[in-house]
Amino acid sequence: MYWASLGDFLAMGGHAAFIWPAFAIALIALFGLGLLSRWGLTAAEREHALARREAGRDDSSTGADA
Amino acid sequence: MLHALANPARFLRLMAAIRPWAAGVAVLGLGIGLAWGLLYSPPDYQQGETVRIMYIHVPAAWMGMFIYAAMAVASATALIWRHPVAELVAKASAPAGAAFTLICLITGSLWGKPMWGAWWVWDARLTSMLILFFLYLGYIALWEAFDDPARAGRAAAILALVGAINLPIIKFSVDWWNTMHQPASVLTLEGPKIHPDILWPLLITALGAKGYYVWLLTVRVRAEILKRQARILRFAAATDRRAG
Amino acid sequence: MSAFLAIVARDLRLGFGAQGAMLTTLLFFVLAVSLFPLGVGPEPQILARIAAGVIWVAALLAAMLSLDRLFQTDQEDGTLDLLAQAPLPLGLVALAKTLAHWLTTGLPLSLIAPLLAILLQMEGDAIPVLLGALLLGTPSLSLIGAIGAALTLGAKRGAVLVPLLTLPLVIPVLIFGVGAVEAAAYGLSAGPHLLLLGAFLAGALALSPLAIAAAVRLALE
Numbered sequence: 066m067y068w069a070s071l072g073d074f075l076a077m078g079g080h081a082a083f084i085w086p087a088f089a090i091a092l093i094a095l096f097g098l099g100l101l102s103r104w105g106l107t108a109a110e111r112e113h114a115l116a117r118r119e120a121g122r123d124d125s126s127t128g129a130d131a
Numbered sequence: 132m133l134h135a136l137a138n139p140a141r142f143l144r145l146m147a148a149i150r151p152w153a154a155g156v157a158v159l160g161l162g163i164g165l166a167w168g169l170l171y172s173p174p175d176y177q178q179g180e181t182v183r184i185m186y187i188h189v190p191a192a193w194m195g196m197f198i199y200a201a202m203a204v205a206s207a208t209a210l211i212w213r214h215p216v217a218e219l220v221a222k223a224s225a226p227a228g229a230a231f232t233l234i235c236l237i238t239g240s241l242w243g244k245p246m247w248g249a250w251w252v253w254d255a256r257l258t259s260m261l262i263l264f265f266l267y268l269g270y271i272a273l274w275e276a277f278d279d280p281a282r283a284g285r286a287a288a289i290l291a292l293v294g295a296i297n298l299p300i301i302k303f304s305v306d307w308w309n310t311m312h313q314p315a316s317v318l319t320l321e322g323p324k325i326h327p328d329i330l331w332p333l334l335i336t337a338l339g340a341k342g343y344y345v346w347l348l349t350v351r352v353r354a355e356i357l358k359r360q361a362r363i364l365r366f367a368a369a370t371d372r373r374a375g
Numbered sequence: 376m377s378a379f380l381a382i383v384a385r386d387l388r389l390g391f392g393a394q395g396a397m398l399t400t401l402l403f404f405v406l407a408v409s410l411f412p413l414g415v416g417p418e419p420q421i422l423a424r425i426a427a428g429v430i431w432v433a434a435l436l437a438a439m440l441s442l443d444r445l446f447q448t449d450q451e452d453g454t455l456d457l458l459a460q461a462p463l464p465l466g467l468v469a470l471a472k473t474l475a476h477w478l479t480t481g482l483p484l485s486l487i488a489p490l491l492a493i494l495l496q497m498e499g500d501a502i503p504v505l506l507g508a509l510l511l512g513t514p515s516l517s518l519i520g521a522i523g524a525a526l527t528l529g530a531k532r533g534a535v536l537v538p539l540l541t542l543p544l545v546i547p548v549l550i551f552g553v554g555a556v557e558a559a560a561y562g563l564s565a566g567p568h569l570l571l572l573g574a575f576l577a578g579a580l581a582l583s584p585l586a587i588a589a590a591v592r593l594a595l596e
Contacts (some may be wrong), residue, residue, distance in 0.1 A: 066171065067171055067172070067173060067174075068170065068318055074169075074170070077180045077183070078174065078180035078181075078182050079179075079180075080179065080245050081183045082182065082184055082185065083241045083242070083244055083245050084180060084214040084241075086241060087184045087187060087188070087237070087238040087242065088165065088169075088184075089189055090234065090238070090241075091187045091191065091234045091237075091238060091239050092161075094199075094230050094234050095161075095230065095234075095343060096234065096235075098226060098227065098230050098291060098347065098348075099343075099347060099350075102186050102226075102347055102350045102351050102354070103258075103350060103352075105351065105353075106353055106354040107363070108354075109353070109354035109356060109357040109358045111213060112205060112247070112357070112358060112361045113357040113360060113361040113364075115185045115361070115363075116360070116361035116362075116364040116365045116368070117364060119364070119365065119368050120364040120365070120368040121368075122365060124177045160442060182376070189547060202538070210589075262528055262543050262546060265542075265543040266543050267537070268539065269536075269539045269540045269543065272536055272540075273526060273527070273536065273540065274541055275527070276527060276530035276531055276532065276536055277530055277531070277535065278531075282593060285593050286527075286530075286593055288527045289522075289590055289593075290526055290540060290584075291524060293522055293542065293544065293586050294543075297543075297544045297547075297581065300547050300575070300578075301543070301544075301546055301547055301548070304546060304547035304550045304571075305546070305550070307554075308550045308554070309556065310552055324416075332431070
């Protein structure tokens, strides 16, 4: 463990104002994109189920429920 | 194998099988890699602690370039063999590539401020990343510019290939341009020579980032396939109703 | 070959007309360049220092202006379908149209650039190199731009998209174009830069008709 105390760790040698935002922005961006994609998938699933019901065909050949 | 994947149903089943593993690699890789970089690796004798930004900056740069290459390969497959799913894989990859490139630019800027006192430095690599980011935006914008997805898919595939051919030339010209206007003392972003304590966290984080990309791909490609099938079903239903 | 020239002649007639692309492109170029002294200030040293960059960036933007209409008008009135059945392969049709586009935009821009270079206090012996570099570089702008124009055929807001798709791809032309002029201004040899511009042009001449033809074929389906 490189750091002596939690305080040192958070201070990051005086550069906390640059290091923490860098990591925060990166993780928020990745997490946000992941979330957006998940919502996009649920919307697509609903749209697909709706379209299949409308078409009256219940073929599961599309492997939609895999 | 390639043509086996052309069948969306089989492709969806493969994606569903991969997803938990990709999620695992992503969480573990990013978690361990970044923790190692932040907690255990030594600071740089010159830059001090700011070098730790490298553990997110460098993998993001690698991913930005890796994903564009993957998009070019998927686009070539889509164009040459009319592979329907490959187009959607390329479309699903673009947002991830753009995100990683943007992360690389932002973290590069946050790294540059304490080191050179400037939020943006026209370093050769950062400049190439900025251009790569524009290529991603152009690709995504082209997809959105058409009503008919099939038309958009092939146009975007051509653009991705044209971009991929031009990228090395752009990289070469930017590197040359940078040496021409090289201020004497600019410390390159690479900074410390890569010795194990620094290399391992980088590689683990990069692996985690790849896991994240694959996981995101399984989610986004599935959504694209389902949307396309819904569109076809609705289209077929509409024509049946008109015919009936 | 006569079909090739026929297409070029037809586009030239359209381009040179009053509402053709040439006039608007030239006016934009001259106007954009003359704005810089007003913005940056008239000091000769500063203007001379940025002259090459200003002229090249303005030439790049001016070339982008008329690109989106390159195939659009033909598609709207159906001539694109006729051109596709011409005895010429689609790649050569694309090359003919791109050549006509260059003759109505790139060439006039290059010919008027020395005048603007004087406006911007550029070094005397750098001006011929500027003309040479522009003559070598602007065809590449038309070739790569034509790919963007073909790709956005039938797209919503195609006109906005063409610069977004094309400008990142022509950055090498900008860098070596300006590099050549600055080398001449500092008394160095502009040879290598011009050679690289020529190499880029050769590559673009060989490859972009393929991409343009593929993109146009998409629009014809």
